[in-house]
Amino acid sequence: MLIDIENVYKIYNEGTEAEVRALDGVNLAIDRGEFVAVVGQSGSGKSTLMNILGCLDIPTRGTYRIDGQDVRELDDAQLSHIRNKQVGFIFQGYNLIQSLTAYENVELPLIYQNVSAFKRRELVMDAMARVGVAERYRHHPAEMSGGQQQRVAIARAIATHPPIIMADEPTGALDSHTGKEVLRFLQELNKEGSTIILITHDNSIAATARRVVRISDGRIIQDQEQEVDWL
Numbered sequence: 001m002l003i004d005i006e007n008v009y010k011i012y013n014e015g016t017e018a019e020v021r022a023l024d025g026v027n028l029a030i031d032r033g034e035f036v037a038v039v040g041q042s043g044s045g046k047s048t049l050m051n052i053l054g055c056l057d058i059p060t061r062g063t064y065r066i067d068g069q070d071v072r073e074l075d076d077a078q079l080s081h082i083r084n085k086q087v088g089f090i091f092q093g094y095n096l097i098q099s100l101t102a103y104e105n106v107e108l109p110l111i112y113q114n115v116s117a118f119k120r121r122e123l124v125m126d127a128m129a130r131v132g133v134a135e136r137y138r139h140h141p142a143e144m145s146g147g148q149q150q151r152v153a154i155a156r157a158i159a160t161h162p163p164i165i166m167a168d169e170p171t172g173a174l175d176s177h178t179g180k181e182v183l184r185f186l187q188e189l190n191k192e193g194s195t196i197i198l199i200t201h202d203n204s205i206a207a208t209a210r211r212v213v214r215i216s217d218g219r220i221i222q223d224q225e226q227e228v229d230w231l
Helices: 046-053 076-086 102-112 117-130 146-158 176-191
Strands: 003-012 020-030 035-039 061-066 087-091 164-168 195-200 211-216 219-225
Touching (some): 020 219, 046 195, 102 117, 102 146, 146 176, 164 176
Parallel strands (some): 035 195, 087 164
Antiparallel strands (some): 003 020, 003 061, 211 219
């Protein structure tokens, strides 16, 4: 099992009148190679769940194992290593560093992995070519369209060849045509063996995944396989 969470809670202001249970006893298991859409409205807990799955946060209570490793036993450096090696993140807001070129943005996680300069160039240009923005490598984010910025963000996510891709509302800032291209690319990555976890509030976007997990008020209310809407 690649991802396994058992009875996970994320509680803010615990024990007070202002207590909020962002996650309330969640159980979820994800195998290698799955394409899972986590669907819920704003405030449902889906982004909190992604933050925990991506080791950006840790549970208040419960167990989370990624590739057999209990994350609660890890220190900050070990969690950072998992984020950098195991997970590629794609965000709605792109999260590109404005002062860096497209090339430098994609290169950054490889620098953190101490990849040699020669190998970094190969991996960066391969990733950028794959998503169709290789010719924009010298441009800064402000010089690119939203779709181009998201492609650069995807290139950054895949350049390290992580086994898990986590995409949080990746089409939210894009027009429908560009959004469909992003979802098609996620399907292609899944066909090649990547485990995809797609966070969305949109049922039509969730239709591109093989499995849908619905979350409401911090609890999973549905978990089922479905026919895929191939793009």
